[in-house]
Amino acid sequence: MPSKKKDSAPKSAEAAAAAVPEEPQRTRLAVRKTYKLYVGGAFPRSESGRTYVVADSKGNFVANAAQASRKDARDAVLAARAAFGKWSGATAYNRGQVVYRVAEMLESRRDEFVSLEVPAAEVDAAVDRLVWYAGWTDKIAQVLGGANPVAGPYFNLSSPEPSGIVAIVAPRKPTLLGLVSVIAPVIATGNTCIVISDAPRVAITLAEVLATSDLPGGVVNILTGSAAEIGPWLASHADVNGVDLTGLADAKLAVTLEQAAAETLKRVRRPAAALDWSGDPGLVPMTAFLETKTVWHPKGL
Amino acid sequence: MSAFEYAPAPESRSIVNLQSSYGLFIDGEFVDGDDRRKTISPATEEVLAEVTWAGTADVDRAVKAARRAYTKVWGPMPGAERAKYLFRIARIIAERSRELAVLESLNNGKPIKESRDVDVPLASAHFFYYAGWADKLPYAGFGADPRPLGVAGQVIPWNFPLLMLAWKIAPALAAGNTVVLKPAETTPLTALLFAEICQQADLPPGVVNIVTGAGETGAAIVNHPDVDKVAFTGSTEVGRIIARAVAGTSKKVTLELGGKAANIVFEDAAIDQAVEGIVNGIFFNQGHVCCAGSRLLVQESVADQLLESLKRRMATLRVGDPLDKNTDIGAINSAEQLSRIKTLADVGEGEGADRWSPPCQLPDRGFWFAPTIFTGVSQAHRIAREEIFGPVLSVLTFRTPAEAVEKANNTPYGLSAGIWTEKGSRILAIADQLRAGVVWANTFNKFDPTSPFGGYKESGYGREGGRHGLEAYLAQ
Numbered sequence: 001m002p003s004k005k006k007d008s009a010p011k012s013a014e015a016a017a018a019a020v021p022e023e024p025q026r027t028r029l030a031v032r033k034t035y036k037l038y039v040g041g042a043f044p045r046s047e048s049g050r051t052y053v054v055a056d057s058k059g060n061f062v063a064n065a066a067q068a069s070r071k072d073a074r075d076a077v078l079a080a081r082a083a084f085g086k087w088s089g090a091t092a093y094n095r096g097q098v099v100y101r102v103a104e105m106l107e108s109r110r111d112e113f114v115s116l117e118v119p120a121a122e123v124d125a126a127v128d129r130l131v132w133y134a135g136w137t138d139k140i141a142q143v144l145g146g147a148n149p150v151a152g153p154y155f156n157l158s159s160p161e162p163s164g165i166v167a168i169v170a171p172r173k174p175t176l177l178g179l180v181s182v183i184a185p186v187i188a189t190g191n192t193c194i195v196i197s198d199a200p201r202v203a204i205t206l207a208e209v210l211a212t213s214d215l216p217g218g219v220v221n222i223l224t225g226s227a228a229e230i231g232p233w234l235a236s237h238a239d240v241n242g243v244d245l246t247g248l249a250d251a252k253l254a255v256t257l258e259q260a261a262a263e264t265l266k267r268v269r270r271p272a273a274a275l276d277w278s279g280d281p282g283l284v285p286m287t288a289f290l291e292t293k294t295v296w297h298p299k300g301l
Numbered sequence: 302m303s304a305f306e307y308a309p310a311p312e313s314r315s316i317v318n319l320q321s322s323y324g325l326f327i328d329g330e331f332v333d334g335d336d337r338r339k340t341i342s343p344a345t346e347e348v349l350a351e352v353t354w355a356g357t358a359d360v361d362r363a364v365k366a367a368r369r370a371y372t373k374v375w376g377p378m379p380g381a382e383r384a385k386y387l388f389r390i391a392r393i394i395a396e397r398s399r400e401l402a403v404l405e406s407l408n409n410g411k412p413i414k415e416s417r418d419v420d421v422p423l424a425s426a427h428f429f430y431y432a433g434w435a436d437k438l439p440y441a442g443f444g445a446d447p448r449p450l451g452v453a454g455q456v457i458p459w460n461f462p463l464l465m466l467a468w469k470i471a472p473a474l475a476a477g478n479t480v481v482l483k484p485a486e487t488t489p490l491t492a493l494l495f496a497e498i499c500q501q502a503d504l505p506p507g508v509v510n511i512v513t514g515a516g517e518t519g520a521a522i523v524n525h526p527d528v529d530k531v532a533f534t535g536s537t538e539v540g541r542i543i544a545r546a547v548a549g550t551s552k553k554v555t556l557e558l559g560g561k562a563a564n565i566v567f568e569d570a571a572i573d574q575a576v577e578g579i580v581n582g583i584f585f586n587q588g589h590v591c592c593a594g595s596r597l598l599v600q601e602s603v604a605d606q607l608l609e610s611l612k613r614r615m616a617t618l619r620v621g622d623p624l625d626k627n628t629d630i631g632a633i634n635s636a637e638q639l640s641r642i643k644t645l646a647d648v649g650e651g652e653g654a655d656r657w658s659p660p661c662q663l664p665d666r667g668f669w670f671a672p673t674i675f676t677g678v679s680q681a682h683r684i685a686r687e688e689i690f691g692p693v694l695s696v697l698t699f700r701t702p703a704e705a706v707e708k709a710n711n712t713p714y715g716l717s718a719g720i721w722t723e724k725g726s727r728i729l730a731i732a733d734q735l736r737a738g739v740v741w742a743n744t745f746n747k748f749d750p751t752s753p754f755g756g757y758k759e760s761g762y763g764r765e766g767g768r769h770g771l772e773a774y775l776a777q
Binding site: 089124136144148149150151152154156158163164165202238241251254258259261262263264265267268270282284287292293294295297298 | 537540541543544545549551556558625713728732733736737738739740741742743744747749752753754755756757758759760762764769772777
């Protein structure tokens with residue numbers, strides 16, 4: 001009977017499926033990521049061999065992250081200094097393209113950051129912030145610099161230039177937007193930096209974004225671990241020119257780091273109480289690590 | 302060629318009315334203090350007057366007066382009115398310029414032609430420039446409604462006493478702050494005359510307070526809890542102490558510190574012009590200039606020729622009475638500074654550099670040091686690394702532009718630099734690579750109120766002059 005046949009067709013298919021020998025129930029074992037440091041464009045382990053346990057918000061073990069040491073901090077300074085000449089000497093247009101490329105790469109890893117418990121809206125805001133700074137690279141000099149009408153026959157021009165190497169303590173929250181908000185202004189203006197983060201999964205995943213964005217190695221170096229341990233070495237390092245403590249919640253440590261920075265007259269951004277990371281950053285994140293260079297030349301026939 | 306013989310041409314001192322003793326200028330009045338010290342002329346060691354060294358309690362009174370003036374008068378005053386006070390001050394400085402110049406040369410030891418033609422006119426121009434900003438702050442690029450910080454504590458050095466006062470007070474007042482300023486221990490007199498100028502201008506009491514004294518007075522200002530802003534010009538050593546002292550506070554700080562500027566002469570430079578620039582770079586103001594071109598980097602191929610010209614030119618420099626209008630190099634500001642210069646010059650010799658000075662007769666009394674150059678200096682020598690702050694030039698050579706840049710930047714300082722070449726593209730390429738806040742190309746030691754000045758690295762942070770100079774005195 002046609003109708004019976006019709007009815008039985010799916011049944012016979014099920015039966016056929018059931019006839020296949022049953023595979024044992026098995027979920028695929030995931031390939032975990034090793035969270036290492038990001039120094040000079042490479043992902044080395046800590047020279048000290050130390051790691052620390054990272055858990056997710058439910059307390060489940062997720063990784064043994066590299067715990068950076070004093071030696072790693074010094075290596076990072078070397079890498080940042082080596083990268084400074086080329087990066088600060090790159091055209092502003094080129095830096096803008098690279099920072100925009102970072103935004104593109106971050107956008108494409110949106111799901112990965114969401115899986116690391118970063119709210120989707122925060123990932124979007126971080127991407128948008130990078131785009132904002134990408135546009136600043138070739139505008140900040142015109143906004144901050146210019147010709148000075150001196151009282152004499154002289155050409156006189158002031159231009160902003162990067163301070164050099166900036167050591168940054170990344171804010172704990174918001175993890176991704178905070179991290180991007182402290183790195184982007186510093187590199188957009190031609191500085192190179194060393195970031196201390198104690199959110200290894202987000203920080204090192206961002207490092208992967210940076211590493212695939214045509215950003216030269218050493219422009220951004222990320223050390224995961226304790227700001228209290230590594231911070232003083234960077235704040236007192238004679239080849240570091242600036243210290244950004246905006247994201248540092250530990251007020252006592254901030255004072256220690258500012259005091260250490262005084263030894264070589266580093267530019268210091270102090271911790272910001274109740275900073276709204278999602279608001280308009282204004283110019284200060286950029287101007288904090290910019291110098292003004294003024295060039296004079298006589299005019300004459 | 303030796304110097305022409307000129308008859309003495311001393312500027313008259315009679316224009317200056319020195320009092321035997323000066324109090325502190327607090328809340329619009331001169332008030333007496335307990336601790337009186339003599340201030341002298343470094344050219345003769347003659348006592349000029351007694352001044353008061355302010356203690357912690359005096360500084361506290363000055364800060365309170367400044368706070369009151371800020372809250373009640375100067376803060377609420379419309380910018381256009383503040384501007385008019387500053388214009389008045391600019392005018393009075395110009396009106397009393399001869400008096401200020403003579404007093405500056407007396408107390409500091411600098412040649413009258415410098416105080417008359419550089420320090421005092423620039424001080425007046427600085428007030429005139431910032432006066433115009435007082436009612437235009439929303440257009441300065443620091444937000445639509447930029448606010449002053451409050452009370453500014455300012456500590457200035459002895460090398461340009463009145464000019465440094467102008468660099469500090471003019472932008473602070475234009476932005477709506479009130480100030481407590483300490484002139485240097487050895488050069489208090491033009492600041493005290495400036496206090497009189499504030500009175501003549503009818504500046505409201507407490508807007509400007511002048512407290513004289515030494516390091517402890519300065520520390521009392523920097524550490525006072527009711528000071529919102531610290532501005533300091535002086536040594537890198539003291540700059541470090543200040544930076545450490547304000548750590549963890551909300552005080553905003555600007556520091557203009559030491560330097561060890563490279564003055565780079567390429568083989569295609571106009572040698573005679575370069576020689577003038579080198580002389581101006583290191584012997585202007587006895588070399589008591591933080592941006593002095595104290596390291597001469599000369600391309601090897603022209604080194605002999607250039608040094609010969611330089612020595613010939615140095616032999617014509619007149620060292621002597623600061624009040625003589627023909628004097629090129631005046632007195633070293635203090636016995637202490639003279640001893641530091643002597644020590645470092647001796648170290649230079651000890652380390653093997655060749656020392657040369659033109660024959661020159663120094664006065665018997667006072668503090669004097671002949672213009673000196675060291676050749677055969679290596680980068681490791683202390684005279685190539687440390688700021689001497691005197692008329693002492695260290696000469697190094699280079700072969701390639703890259704070597705020049707590397708040597709120029711091989712210092713923790715980064716205040717200024719000079720470039721001498723006739724090739725425009727080279728000027729711009731080298732200027733890009735020098736890590737210094739001011740780069741003078743085919744000129745040196747030029748200053749202007751509209752032109753921002755300040756250092757990279759351990760030469761400090763913040764800029765003075767121009768639109769940039771307002772940033773230090775505005776909340777952002």
